Amino acid sequence: MTSTPFANPVAAAARAQIISEALPYIRILRGQTIVIKYGGAAMTDENLKAAVMGDIALLHYVGVKVIVVHGGGPEISAMCKQIGIEPQFVQGMRVTDEATMRVTEMVLGQIGKSIALLLGNHGAPAVGVSGKDGNLLRAKKFVGDADWGLVGEIENVEGQLLNALAREGFVPVVTPVAPGHNGETFNINADLAASSIASAVGAIKVLLLTDIAGILRDVNDKESLIATLSADEAELLIGQGIVAKGMIPKVRCCVDAVRNGVERAHIVDGRASHAILTELFSDSGCGTMITNGKVRSQNDE
Ligand code: ADP
Numbered sequence: 293m294t295s296t297p298f299a300n301p302v303a304a305a306a307r308a309q310i311i312s313e314a315l316p317y318i319r320i321l322r323g324q325t326i327v328i329k330y331g332g333a334a335m336t337d338e339n340l341k342a343a344v345m346g347d348i349a350l351l352h353y354v355g356v357k358v359i360v361v362h363g364g365g366p367e368i369s370a371m372c373k374q375i376g377i378e379p380q381f382v383q384g385m386r387v388t389d390e391a392t393m394r395v396t397e398m399v400l401g402q403i404g405k406s407i408a409l410l411l412g413n414h415g416a417p418a419v420g421v422s423g424k425d426g427n428l429l430r431a432k433k434f435v436g437d438a439d440w441g442l443v444g445e446i447e448n449v450e451g452q453l454l455n456a457l458a459r460e461g462f463v464p465v466v467t468p469v470a471p472g473h474n475g476e477t478f479n480i481n482a483d484l485a486a487s488s489i490a491s492a493v494g495a496i497k498v499l500l501l502t503d504i505a506g507i508l509r510d511v512n513d514k515e516s517l518i519a520t521l522s523a524d525e526a527e528l529l530i531g532q533g534i535v536a537k538g539m540i541p542k543v544r545c546c547v548d549a550v551r552n553g554v555e556r557a558h559i560v561d562g563r564a565s566h567a568i569l570t571e572l573f574s575d576s577g578c579g580t581m582i583t584n585g586k587v588r589s590q591n592d593e
Pocket residue numbers: 331332501502503504506507508509510511534535536537538539540542
């Protein structure tokens with residue numbers, strides 16, 4: 293006879309207790325929109341990938357409208373190398389010439405469709421869309437103190453397509469490329485796409501999955517995790533140099549999101565199994581939460 297967890301009445305009761313503890317969180321999140329930036333280890337490790345798909349399917353089943361925005365930097369670099377284009381980075385950001393952009397759009401498009409298929413297999417029917425579909429995104433060239441080619445910044449987001457898909461019970465999976473005004477296609481940082489989309493669709497939360505515990509006071513000490521902070525405090529950490537490198541744009545995206553109506557922005561450790569459910573369905577969470585300073589308690593009506 294095969295044994296299931298429910299064969300043991302103590303385990304079954306403990307499981308029921310855990311599920312019932314999720315009720316207050318489900319009550320708050322049901323009917324709300326959550327944007328999840330999916331990338332890093334959670335996208336490459338097969339076990340983590342299956343756990344993320346299961347978490348998103350569960351959210352879908354309890355009535356949360358999930359929008360996924362995916363990354364894919366390592367896959368783009370691998371394909372570029374395969375066809376003889378050496379990836380170039382300036383200040384940690386990929387330089388995107390026209391050939392690289394064509395590869396980027398193809399590779400990311402494939403990733404988006406494969407995530408949609410996987411979610412469908414897990415019971416959450418999903419649709420891969422890019423920033424070019426339904427006027428979702430409009431971008432212009434990102435101008436900084438170097439030239440990154442076709443790296444774009446978002447000028448406009450139109451949420452109708454995502455809202456229509458969500459209303460009909462589909463999980464949109466967004467590939468972060470966007471059209472410009474002159475026929476160009478821009479490569480958009482996935483954190484940026486996620487936070488802009490979260491603001492535009494009135495999401496309650498944006499979750500950025502990454503490969504570190506969250507914002508650390510000392511990047512070499514995982515015990516120094518900062519569990520919650522306000523947008524002002526987060527900006528201070530950038531100014532002080534405590535938040536550096538790839539964490540800077542990530543934190544800026546969180547700050548922008550909460551200043552533009554998103555209630556909470558979370559930087560979540562995507563290396564932890566079921567990090568999404570841990571973050572959403574427990575008080576302790578799993579990473580760093582950034583708020584605009586005015587946040588109601590999870591148990592408030
Ligand atoms: P992603 O691939 O998810 O976009 P990035 O590599 O771009 O992640 O950014 C996360 C990185 O930022 C971390 O791996 C870490 O090396 C760096 N970092 C710098 N300062 C901090 C900090 N205070 N807390 C956490 N990570 C930090």
